[in-house]
Amino acid sequence: AYDLFYKLGNYKDSKKQMDNTKIEMDNAIIETQISNLKNINVGDVIKFGIYGDEDIEWQVLDKKDNEIFVITKYIYSYEQYGGCDWKNSSIREKLNSDDVVFYFNKDAKAMIQTTNVIYKDENGAEKNTADKLFLLSVDEYNKYFKNPSEAKFTPAKNNTGYHPSCWMLRSPTSGLLRKVECVSGVDGEVFNSIDICDDDYVGVRPAMWINLEKYN
Template sequence: MKRILTAFLSLLICVSAVSCGGSDEEATASADLKNAKVGEYVSFGNYFMEEIEEDDDSSVAEKDLKKPIEWLVLDKKDGKILVISRYAIDCQLYNSSYTDVCWEDSTLRTWLNGSFLKTAFNKTQQNKIVSTTVKTAANAEYGTESGGDVEDKIFILSAEEVAKYLPDNRLCKPTDYAKALGAGGEKGGDSCGWWLRNSGYNNGRAMDVDKDGSIDSYGNYVVYSYNGVRPAMWIKV
């Protein structure tokens, strides 16, 4: 009986140690977010960063191939920070079919606030992400409307936000995972283009940042398959 009790107490101590360790890690992560300054990088959430081979076991890939996501802090106010991923972490179409579409109805928006949100963040982290009213202006050069206001947890930046927050730092490298999915195009290279929310020359196109870092108002077709995705969000700190 004494041996059983001793073993049980040992198990409780081990469980407590694991729980405390997890709490310590979460507390450290929260402190890092709270103390982060504009222009610094923070880690938050986990996502696939390396190319996944076809013969990789899916459960192993989910558990072992996800790594911390690095975010660049763009703004800080009212107990929140605005961040954008340091790298293009995926390669997605703006919309899955070629049609006139705005951000509010795009499949990219659906993916970011559905599959990506659940894959990259645990429940605690999801609760820290602020649901934000996202407003997207018409294309400043061509006058194309970009849709109505929406509520998003995860979004991509608009052309106006890029001009404001990233005036000189728009070149973007894709992760190996994103590159394997097509980010950067067939010619490859160190950088890739990445989507913006605004509509392009017409609603069959969406604006983006080109591989050279310039903002492309004409945009690419919404089914263009070589643009990377740099998610953005507001996080409670």
């Protein structure tokens, strides 16, 4: 049906029909993805949601009862951190807004949990936010990637091709020159990469908790 509407070009409401058909196709794909979320274990790679015309692949980092903690297997965008701390950063706002490039249907959205995300402000005080999608902290990175070589990865094909690239964490360094902690795509080591208020773009791998019971 999608191909037929595409061939019609601008004829009458063919564009609208194409969009509706695409949504129906994506919803069907996501329903299949959800139905396959059985017997998931730490270390598995699952498909959950749509990015463009591709399934989004997530690596399972943790599992507690009927919830799993996942991070994208690949970089899906390159963004600025944009702010003095996580709460006020532009990357946090983008990940939790309608501008995020990932598509989840209503059933998938219901499964994504709101997480109490802990961060440190520019004075080193511990604070928290409530987010659906977020970046790992340095502590979480060290907890889930005990072997740095496991964090080496390849960007998604949609971006700049297949080559190693660094990706940012949500933890800025303390002190006068605050930089974002990043993970090297070459060796998986954490390093201070960019000033948080400059114009550099760094790879983003969102993380989230999924409640498997919400789809029963």
